[in-house]
Amino acid sequence: MNMNYTAEELAFRDEVRAFLDEKLPEDIAAKVKGFRRLSKEDHQRWQKILSEKGWYATHWPEEYGGVKWTPVQKHIWDDESCRYGVPRSIPFGVNMVAPVIIKFGTEEQKQKYLPRILSGEDWWCQGYSEPGAGSDLASLKTRAVREGDHYIVNGQKTWTTLGQHANMIFCLVRTNTEVKAQEGISFLLIDMNTPGITVRPIITLDGEHEVNEVFFEDVKVPVENLVGEEDKGWTYAKYLLTYERTGLAGIGISKAALSHLKELAGRRLKNGRPLIEDPSFSQRIAQVEIDLTAAAISNLRIIASVEGGGVPGAESSMLKVRGTEIRQTINDLARRAIGPYAIPFVEEELDLDYDGEFLSDENAAPLAAQYFNNRKLSIFGGSNEIQKNIVSKMILGL
Amino acid sequence: MDFRLNEEQQMLQDTVARLVRGEYSFEKRLEFSESELGFSEDFWKQLGELGLTAVPFPEELGGFGGGGVEVQSVMTELGRGLCIEPYLQSVVLGGGLISQAGNDAQKEQWLGGIASGEVRAAVGLQEPQSFYDLNNVETRAENSGDGYVLNGRKAVVIGGHCADVLVVSARTSGDTREAGGISLFLVSPDADGVERRTYPTIDGAKGCDLVLNNVKVGTDALLGEEGKAADIIEYQTGRAISGLCGEAVGAMEVACDLTLDYLKQRKQFGVPIGKFQVLQHRMVDMMSELEQARSMAILAASVADEPQSDERRRILAAAKNVIGRAGQFISEKGIQSHGGIGMTWEYNFAHYAKRLVMINHQLGDDDFHLERYAALLQAS
Numbered sequence: 182m183n184m185n186y187t188a189e190e191l192a193f194r195d196e197v198r199a200f201l202d203e204k205l206p207e208d209i210a211a212k213v214k215g216f217r218r219l220s221k222e223d224h225q226r227w228q229k230i231l232s233e234k235g236w237y238a239t240h241w242p243e244e245y246g247g248v249k250w251t252p253v254q255k256h257i258w259d260d261e262s263c264r265y266g267v268p269r270s271i272p273f274g275v276n277m278v279a280p281v282i283i284k285f286g287t288e289e290q291k292q293k294y295l296p297r298i299l300s301g302e303d304w305w306c307q308g309y310s311e312p313g314a315g316s317d318l319a320s321l322k323t324r325a326v327r328e329g330d331h332y333i334v335n336g337q338k339t340w341t342t343l344g345q346h347a348n349m350i351f352c353l354v355r356t357n358t359e360v361k362a363q364e365g366i367s368f369l370l371i372d373m374n375t376p377g378i379t380v381r382p383i384i385t386l387d388g389e390h391e392v393n394e395v396f397f398e399d400v401k402v403p404v405e406n407l408v409g410e411e412d413k414g415w416t417y418a419k420y421l422l423t424y425e426r427t428g429l430a431g432i433g434i435s436k437a438a439l440s441h442l443k444e445l446a447g448r449r450l451k452n453g454r455p456l457i458e459d460p461s462f463s464q465r466i467a468q469v470e471i472d473l474t475a476a477a478i479s480n481l482r483i484i485a486s487v488e489g490g491g492v493p494g495a496e497s498s499m500l501k502v503r504g505t506e507i508r509q510t511i512n513d514l515a516r517r518a519i520g521p522y523a524i525p526f527v528e529e530e531l532d533l534d535y536d537g538e539f540l541s542d543e544n545a546a547p548l549a550a551q552y553f554n555n556r557k558l559s560i561f562g563g564s565n566e567i568q569k570n571i572v573s574k575m576i577l578g579l
Numbered sequence: 580m581d582f583r584l585n586e587e588q589q590m591l592q593d594t595v596a597r598l599v600r601g602e603y604s605f606e607k608r609l610e611f612s613e614s615e616l617g618f619s620e621d622f623w624k625q626l627g628e629l630g631l632t633a634v635p636f637p638e639e640l641g642g643f644g645g646g647g648v649e650v651q652s653v654m655t656e657l658g659r660g661l662c663i664e665p666y667l668q669s670v671v672l673g674g675g676l677i678s679q680a681g682n683d684a685q686k687e688q689w690l691g692g693i694a695s696g697e698v699r700a701a702v703g704l705q706e707p708q709s710f711y712d713l714n715n716v717e718t719r720a721e722n723s724g725d726g727y728v729l730n731g732r733k734a735v736v737i738g739g740h741c742a743d744v745l746v747v748s749a750r751t752s753g754d755t756r757e758a759g760g761i762s763l764f765l766v767s768p769d770a771d772g773v774e775r776r777t778y779p780t781i782d783g784a785k786g787c788d789l790v791l792n793n794v795k796v797g798t799d800a801l802l803g804e805e806g807k808a809a810d811i812i813e814y815q816t817g818r819a820i821s822g823l824c825g826e827a828v829g830a831m832e833v834a835c836d837l838t839l840d841y842l843k844q845r846k847q848f849g850v851p852i853g854k855f856q857v858l859q860h861r862m863v864d865m866m867s868e869l870e871q872a873r874s875m876a877i878l879a880a881s882v883a884d885e886p887q888s889d890e891r892r893r894i895l896a897a898a899k900n901v902i903g904r905a906g907q908f909i910s911e912k913g914i915q916s917h918g919g920i921g922m923t924w925e926y927n928f929a930h931y932a933k934r935l936v937m938i939n940h941q942l943g944d945d946d947f948h949l950e951r952y953a954a955l956l957q958a959s
Contacts, residue, residue, distance in 0.1 A: 475897070
């Protein structure tokens with residue numbers, strides 16, 4: 182039983198801290214910590230800094246420009262980067278399509294796409310969900326029909342996160358309707374600038390434009406953009422989802438959010454005293470901090486087991502449920518902490534360079550919106566109910 | 580980072596597991612529980628012979644100076660077997676208090692026996708009005724010149740009915756709720772004026788309320804410095820909380836296994852009830868609570884024998900809060916998943932459920948520890 186980092190791991194943590202101290206742009210960190218909007222440019226600027234350091238592609242083999250971090254190192258990075266206010270990495274290219282291309286793609290695909298992901302030249306988005314295929318992903322209907330050297334794609338994808346910035350999309354499409362749902366799916370890489378593709382914003386309940394609908398109308402996709410074999414896309418999709426699930430628990434983000442909440446509760450007043458000293462509110466904070474402590478140890482236990490050669494299995498699913506519930510509770514408390522000032526929605530205050538007078542607290546404006554926005558946490562990446570189905574099947578054998 | 584037990588710890592746990600498997604069937608437990616003593620004298624002897632009662636004590640007492648992890652290794656298996664022997668009271672708490680507070684003569688007199696299992700200690704720290712606050716002490720110890728005279732009542736002394744020595748807190752000065760002024764005394768259960776009101780507990784063990792009526796003890800009965808016991812009590816209670824976490828995790832493991840088995844076996848509407856998603860998700864929730872509890876037990880063990888600090892206090896309060904909630908959750912949901920059979924005396928699940936809920940009533944429940952944790956919240 183040993184819960185401490187090794188000397189090498191501590192040295193790595195120091196290196197991470199030194200790097201973030203030196204290279205993380207202050208304006209970006211301030212936006213992240215204050216829950217302000219990040220622009221495409223912000224993301225790209227930060228990605229470039231990471232790429233230059235060689236720390237962008239932490240899941241990739243070194244031969245493709247990745248860095249070989251151990252599970253503990255990844256954890257240290259996650260912990261520190263959340264604490265420092267590093268923007269969340271946009272996973273669709275580097276952490277989702279890239280591992281699939283590396284494992285199942287052709288040499289040409291690797292040569293073509295991986296460097297462009299590293300350099301930031303390509304911004305990928307994910308074409309999985311459809312209006313009729315959410316948790317039941319295999320029921321997707323977007324059709325790809327082979328005609329000579331091309332597939333002709335028709336259909337609609339939805340919930341495409343940051344698709345408005347993307348120039349590439351990876352899609353699950355139906356290439357065979359004669360077989361079982363899972364067996365007729367293929368994995369296609371599609372250039373968003375191909376004629377016939379239309380991106381339409383979906384505005385979420387908090388007024389944000391984060392997700393989109395993507396329409397495909399007779400879109401011609403060269404056959405060399407097929408990953409792996411035709412009709413085997415479901416296998417690749419599942420492989421990708423295991424990458425998606427790890428880290429969805431968001432322990433590092435929750436720690437940062439909790440610390441933000443405690444700061445806030447330390448300066449908001451109730452009965453003339455800081456809210457954090459209020460008996461009922463302090464107990465709410467205490468309870469979520471306790472639950473987060475337990476989840477953080479559970480997370481470390483999974484990491485240590487992976488480090489020891491184990492495979493992260495359905496335990497990640499259990500932790501995804503826990504972790505997202507905890508994050509949502511923290512968001513809930515942050516919203517409660519500003520009391521009636523949760524009601525006004527002053528959009529100007531969301532911009533970092535806002536120089537007017539704050540209506541209440543300088544960090545108040547995004548809190549209610551963030552609470553609503555993060556209701557998504559228990560829905561995306563496999564809804565929490567789907568995660569429970571997975572645990573029930575994989576661990577419990579029910 | 581490595582969360583596995585080392586070889587020695589694993590061997591220790593396996594030893595206890597084997598003993599419990601061999602000696603502690605559910606049917607036998609019911610017999611032990613209904614006996615006059617309220618547990619198995621024979622099993623207790625074996626714990627001693629195998630050196631298990633000596634685990635936390637130093638080598639010269641036959642132990643190997645086991646810390647939080649080792650104590651939990653024992654307690655987890657005792658929890659799995661739903662064992663009702665007063666290990667926590669005698670070895671962890673009684674032995675712990677005497678080890679920390681005792682002078683050489685007192686240690687000499689008691690620790691060898693406690694470590695070998697030949698002597699059983701029980702601790703009286705709570706009182707009828709104290710709820711879970713161990714600084715709330717009304718029992719008085721008046722200095723009589725050549726000793727002390729104790730008057731008061733100690734509440735819910737588990738294992739007190741069969742103890743050879745009682746460690747009780749009493750106030751030598753100060754007001755009821757003050758931390759200062761609390762002292763510890765070694766009291767013989769046979770001393771004049773000691774009345775034990777013995778009762779069975781809902782979870783199958785035995786205990787008593789201890790009424791102290793002009794009980795005269797010598798100065799050599801004072802354990803530690805006069806009036807300075809509060810910190811010692813808090814520290815040792817922390818060690819016991821860690822041990823209790825182990826027991827709770829063991830009991831929760833079995834409770835979850837039993838429920839999962841039942842979901843696979845029991846058929847209704849022509850299918851095993853585990854095919855129903857409502858029950859599947861509830862089972863996942865139970866497992867998830869167990870995982871959280873395991874994590875907190877590990878964390879508690881890691882600080883149990885560390886020097887006192889706010890960080891140690893926070894972790895132990897957090898751990899007790901988590902296992903208290905998890906235990907009650909698993910008990911309630913487990914009974915519900917079993918349906919009628921979960922309500923019966925003759926099926927073991929119900930007994931796990933009772934123990935788990937009662938663990939929450941020992942050494943402070945989840946509300947108590949939440950409040951404690953909240954008071955220690957660090958504004959960051």
